[in-house]
Amino acid sequence: MSFKIAIIGAGSVGFTKKLFTDILCVPEFRDIEFALTDINEHNLQMIKAILDKIVESNRLPTRVTATTSRREALTSARYIISCVRVGGLEAYADDIRIPLKYGIDQCVGDTICAGGILYGQRNIPVILDFCKDIREVAEPGAKFLNYANPMAMNTWAAIEYGKVDTVGLCHGVQHGAEQIADVLGAKSRSDLDYICSGINHQTWFIDLRLNGRKIGKDELVAAFEAHPVFSQQEKLRIDVLKRFGVYSTESNGHLSEYLPWYRKRPEEITRWIDMSDWIHGETGGYLRHSTETRNWFETEFPQFLASAEKPIDPSKRSNEHASHILEALETNRVYRGHFNVKNNGVITNLPADAIIESPGFVDRFGINMVSGITIPEACAATCIASINVQRMSVHAAISGDLDLLKLAVLHDPLVGAISTPEEVWQMVDEMVVAQAGWLPQYADAIPAAKERLAKSTVKTRDWAGAARRNVRSIDELRAEKAALKQAV
Template identity: 90%
Template sequence: MSFKIAIIGAGSVGFTKKLFTDILCVPEFRDVEFALTDLSEHNLGMIKAILDRVVEANRLPTRVTATTDRRKALEGARYVISCVRVGGLEAYADDIRIPLKYGIDQCVGDTICAGGILYGQRNIPVILDFCKDIREVAATGAKFLNYANPMAMNTWAAIEYGKVDTVGLCHGVQHGAEQIAEVLGAKSRNELDYVCSGINHQTWFIDLRLNGRKIGKDELVAAFEAHPVYSQQEKLRIDVLKRFGVYSTESNGHLSEYLPWYRKRPDEITRWIDMSDWIHGETGGYLRYSTETRNWFETEYPQFLEAASKPIDPTKRSNEHASHILEALETNRVYRGHFNVKNNGVITNLPQDAIIESPGFVDRFGINMAAGITLPEACAATCMASINVQRMSVHAAISGDIDLLKLAVLHDPLVGAVSTPEEVWQMVDEMVVAQAAWLPQYAHAIPAAKERLSKSAVKTREWAGAARRNVRSIEELRAEKAALKQAG
């Protein structure tokens, strides 16, 4: 088979390499062309050198091109994959820093909450530009695979306003299933069957079967509480399991941001999180991790280039959805996964226009969702709170309506649990002014926001958060990796 795959934001080097090698694990895809595009020529050069090394080492006819001209990369593409982070780490730092001044402590801040909503405002105009290019220069009927967060908002905008065939992809379901299989003592994850449904980052394992035997709440709670590691790392997640009766896909730190109960008081935050790794609830944890990862890659690039010389091992193909979707669409080998699409009746007790994440099957006819799923009422109620925020956020990003943006932030569950309306109004003004370079739709609102900030009497504080860690140096990272290697 010979067709073209364009990857936007290909400078996300590690993830791009994973997608690339996964796709090349499919024998029929040896002749595929990969067109890489990114704003950074530096990053593009690094990732192209790595992928060229993979092609050379495996003696493949695969073609890899790289350009900062996005339309050129998209010309004739049958599939377009996006893994962009609009504003990079500079804007992301403001997503964490500014809300902290108003008492809002986020672990990740890329889905909803104050940081995720502003992230969506930066992303959506760019997503619509991608969609325009796809409609105009990509292959007829090209499919857009969005990996970028905020997943639901980006996918909502691409489908509703971009008018492009879009699916949102995430790996939270797979990771949650791996945990469940482990605590239940499964010899392999293939022994576990499940139905997982909801919205991205709030997806729920509503039916679990281990070798065909149904697993209930009490058995699952006991299994997690008996696990020597997860019982400490996933305290909040286990508490939600006890109260809701079903396990969430999302990590302890991520889940804590979407609920109004666990991160609203500093003393409560430290009770529920675990500091063994950023993902379990550390303040600004993903920002720290992303910064360290970037610095590590820049410094240790020769090692990454050398590792690219190893043969591709199909047995190590990852469980990221993209390669499996392409394989099913092109070869008709059916694939079952969990996909972010417009609801349209798939989940009976969520709105029709919402972007849901739920099981589906892929073959030559496309992505076919399993319809008629009803969530437990508590799960649906929690999802609804986020959906309402997402809808307002998308509409604000499209219209440039700063008042609607403020209402979206005000209605966010965690923000509403922590901040007053006056604080929210000032915080949004401050975030929009700080990120003006990436918010063209709010250009008309920036002068008035600056004027309001100059006269505001709302008090803020300089606060690092309840559980903040400093970015580690390259030397510290090397020492830690060496210690882990020595330990086993």
């Protein structure tokens, strides 16, 4: 087979390498072309060097090109994968820093909450530019695979306004299933069967079978509470399981941001999180992790390049959906996964226009969703609260309506549990002014926002958050990695 895959935001080096090697685990795909594009020429050349080394070491006919011209990369592409982070770490730092001044403590801030909503405002205009190029220069009927957050908002905009065949992809379901298999003592992950349904980062394991035996709430709660690691790292998630009756796919830290109950007071935050790793609830944890990862890659690039000489091992193919979807579409080998698509009745008790995450099967005829699923009422209630915020956020990003953006932030569950309307109005003004360079749709509203900020009487505070850790130096990271290696 010979076709072209374009990867936008290919400078996300580690993830691009994973997708690349996964796809090349499919024997029929050895003769395809990967077109890499990124606005960062430096990162682009680093990832091209790594992928070229993989091709050379494995003696493959695969072609790898790299260009900062997105349109050139998309020309004649059959599949387009997006891994972009619009605004980079600079804008992301504001997504965390500014809400902290108003008492809003986020672990990740890339899905909803104040940070995730502003992230969507930066992303959506760019997503629509991608879609325009796809419609105009990609292969007719090209499929857009979106990995970028905020997943639901980006996918919503691409489908509803970009008019491109789009599916949103995440790995939360797979990671949650790995945990459940572990706590239940499964001999193999394949022993666990499950149905997850909901919205991205609020998807729920509504049916669990271990070797065909149905697993109920009480057994799952007992298994998690008895686990020496997860009982400490996933305290909030276990509490939600006890109350809702089903387990969430999302990590302790992520889930804590989407609900109005666990991060509303500093003493509550420290009660429910775990500081053994960023993903369990640390303030600004993913920002710290991302910063350290970028710094580590920059310093240790020769090590990454050397590791690219290893042969591709199909047995180590990851559970990221992209390669499996492409394999099913091109070879008709059926793949079952959980995908982000427009609802349209797939989940009976969520709105039709929402972007949901639910099971589907892929074959040569496309992605075929399992319809008629009803999720538990409590799960639907929390999902609908987020969907309403997502819908307003998408409409604000499309229209450049600053008042609608403020209303979206006001209705966010965690923001609403902490902040007054006056605080929200000022916080959004401050965020759009700080990020004006990435928010062209709000250009006309920025001068008035600056004037309001100059006259504001709403008090803020200089607060690092309830559980902040400093970014570690390269020497600290080296020492920690060496200690872990020695312990093993």
